[in-house]
Amino acid sequence: MQVVIDILENELIEKYPDILGILLRDQTTQKNIFWATDNYEHFGDSYRFNSEILPELITGEKGNVIMPRVHKDKILQLSRSKEMAEVFTPSWICNAQNNLVDNSWFGKDDVFNKEILLKNGTKSWETTKEKIVFPKGKTWQDYVRDTRLEISCGEAPYLVSRYDTTTGEFIKIENRIGILDRKLRVVNENLDSINEWLKAVETAYKNTYGFEWQGDSLLLAREALLITFIENFTHKFETEPTLKTIQNIAQIISWNIWQMDGLKGVIPNSCKDETIEIPDFFETRTEIKKCKGCETQNIKSHNGIYCNIMDWDIEKPIKFISLLEK
DSSP states (O other), X not given: OOOOOSOOHHHHHXXXXXXXXXXXXXXXXTEEOBOOSSTTGGXXXXXXXXXXXXXXXXXXXXXXXXXXXXXXXXXXXXXXXXXXXXXXXXHHHHHHHHHHHHHHHHTSXXXXXXXXEOTTSOEEEEEOOSOOOOOTTOOHHHHHHOOEEESSOTTOTTTOOSBOTTTOOBOXXXXXXXXXXXXXXXXXXXXXXXXXXHHHHHHHHHTEEEEESSHHHHHHHHHHHHHHHHHHXXXXXXXXXXXXXXXXXXXXXXHHEEEOBTTTTBSTTOOOOEEEEEEOSSOEEEEEEOOHHHHHTOTTSOOSOBOEEEETTTTEEEEGGGGGGO
């Protein structure tokens, strides 16, 4: 049986009321995330670069407007690679790089899987079957709480690996290699009570972050994280989580996976030239004032809208760039 990897927005609306609205929310602007690409403008004015992504634009007859990169036509893939440096990484590379982080954290190699070379010359991995053992002085709770971030995350293949973003091949839960996938595996191995499991999984989500420029990829990433939660819950307890629980995880995702220009720390294209009126003896002249941050490449001096993320320890929003001072 072939598994469809694309998460259909029509199904989200039908099965999980209010979820799509939460996943489209930009917590900084209190509006919706926006397209931030011209790839969809042929659909009309509502699909232009600066237009918000509204539920009605991607559901109903428009239910297939947003789709994973692997399903986009080759010309569009090449265009996005050229214009936005959009490159999607094979899962085996995501795995190898995530392994390097875990090798350091655990102090040993091959904790979650062992990288292998297949007969056809491609690379893959063999999943470790035994329960994960933690090094002296560290616990599985420490691993779940360890804060990790994927920059320019695209469809977030380093965070969750429901499918290989280059081939579209579906990956079973037990063989997934993303940062969040690994945290969920650890929770699955150590907890059997639904309430305790939910609390630990919430902690895992609160400590997993990613940002992305383009609105369509951002929505795909958010959807992938949410469906990963539903799949893991169903796999573990053989029933679906409640709508309230799904909404709670979606809310966390809407804060932790956000839309940002990673070089500036602001909402994409929010820096503006300012027109200043200067009074003179005879007339008022105007002067154009450029964004200081853009001119000096100083991330702390932009006049755009700086992005907020949630500090879950104090449960208050903070500016992302404030973390650069720590």
